[in-house]
Amino acid sequence: MSEPTFPLPPHRLSVVVPMYNEKDNAKLQIDAVQDALQDYPQPWELIVVDDGSTDGTPRALRQRAAELGDHIHVVELRRNFRQTAAMQAGIDTARGDVIVTMDGDLQNDPRDIPKLVSRLLTEDLDMVAGWRQKRQDGFLLRKLPSMIANRLIRKVSGLEFKDLGCSLKAFRGDVLRQVRLYGEMHRFIPAWLATVTSPGRMAEEPVRHHARVMGESKYGISRTFRVIVDLLAMHYFLRFGTRPGHFFGGFGLILSSLGGLMLAYLGVLKLLGENVGGRPLLWLGFFSVLAGVQMLTTGVLAEILMRSYFDQSGARSYHVKQPDPRSTDEGWHGQGSTDAAV
Template identity: 35%
Template sequence: MQLSIVIPLLNEEESLNELYNWIASVMRSNSFSYEILFIDDGSTDDSWKIIKKIAAEDPFVKGIKFNRNYGKSQALHVGFEKAEGDVIITMDADLQDNPEEIPELYDLVSAQGYDLISGWKKKRYDSVLSKNLPSKLFNAAARKTSGLKLHDFNCGLKAYRKAVVKNIDVYGEMHRYIPVLAKNAGYSRIDEKVVQHQARKYGKTKFGAERFINGFLDLITIWFLSKFGKRPMHLFGALGVLMFFFGFISAAWIGASKLYKLYHGLPSILVTDNPWFYISLTSMILGTLLFLAGFLGELILRSSREQERYRISETTGQF
């Protein structure tokens, strides 16, 4: 199979039929062998009814419904897990991503050998203050931290080689950083393509301003995991040893100074009246705690088990 098109969605009943017809038209005009996977992330409208109807009429359409809203990352995770195509395309269900871009994205991966092509919505139809400006700041921080020279990390329209989606772990809210996850997994042929952005036709965005705060927190998380995720002792242990050593040297200096003054009959204050006593004590305690944190992190890595991330309540189509 050439293409798997993975579409996570939440309450998009008005756009689904139009989106499906548009994708199917593009697939037929380019003679692709394909499948469309709609991942319903706990919609409360009639989205799932529409997906079931489409799947009943078209054997190339499959649907997965979560029993509640788990988030876009979990929807992409199960979509990647079920996808069978040689190239996987992801896109949003709100008609802001243009299916006409799919053939060129497919060619970049299948014929030109890229591991991942990320869409770049160079010209956007979103509000400047609420989306465009925060998005530029967010992407600048992501470029600086990850080393990937992409302009639009969060664009939903992306193309992947099959091996990439089968070997990356999209969890939490890491859908924003799939290119970074791919890079950390060893896939280096990552680039971007300018894609057409369209104004939202139906409904309203499902993401509020808090997504930028969460995005920056996730960026810090992914930076930490890429550097120390498999060796937490290298960070916490090193910091712990340095802080303990600093505290120990400070305490030794206080003790030696006290003994020197006593030996020579010089006036001196109580050890507990010296502020450096508390600085050194706190430093040794924090150093010990950091070292223990690194040790516990190593133990957790060695004993962790896969945990349930979502529950599928229903599927439709031929899996």
């Protein structure tokens, strides 16, 4: 049965696939994307990022890319920087108006790419995320950690996505490029994207999911604990990234106020003739005031650093819609005109 067709306005498509120790899947992954997009009506490129593999994955990728053409571009990292850095490397290399990210273990189906891109462009969205309704993974090591992580991320970010962990996503390139990914941030791309665009411009679309056939999974129950740490950082940057003085100053005022009340209470007792020198409350009040002053000072220093960063780097505390910068026309594959633009 042939795949359904979807309306695809003019654009250039970049597909980004990070891979780590996927020698057995390397050639198959490239072939799967090639087959799915062979008749794609717009120019497209595939960017495969090898994240410092040690099992022969880079060689397999290079060989297959040389056989298919220069629309397959292999980026090799010097060592294993983990999935987020590899994904950012692919995004930095991508030249498309639309960028699609996906895993390199053959569990995401590239045949879903036209559907995601079509919805992204026809509904004028900035991101369409895949939703693995029928996920083909083990419960304990994959589904359970994902369920916990999704619930925590939804609670902190306020985004009601059902499957935040699905790597198959379609983005407008000019919006995605305004977000820099660090640490383990690939799990929180929708949340970080909400800092530059409205959550109303993001949607979720059911996609196919396949069981892993070859290679070993890089995920496990331990990632839930990393998610918790990353959530704290995400909460801070989403709420106070451009106003750190409010974060530290708020804690400082609370601590100083509590310490001040304790000392005031003990001061009244002292005036009434009671001995307060040996009370633990005295030390608690003193150190609360001291900690509060330190937090307030930290807030002032953080504000100075933040303002210096924006002044010297030219960065902005806001984001505007703007066209993508054009690049060279070599290395595109497809039937569409190379003058296409979203």
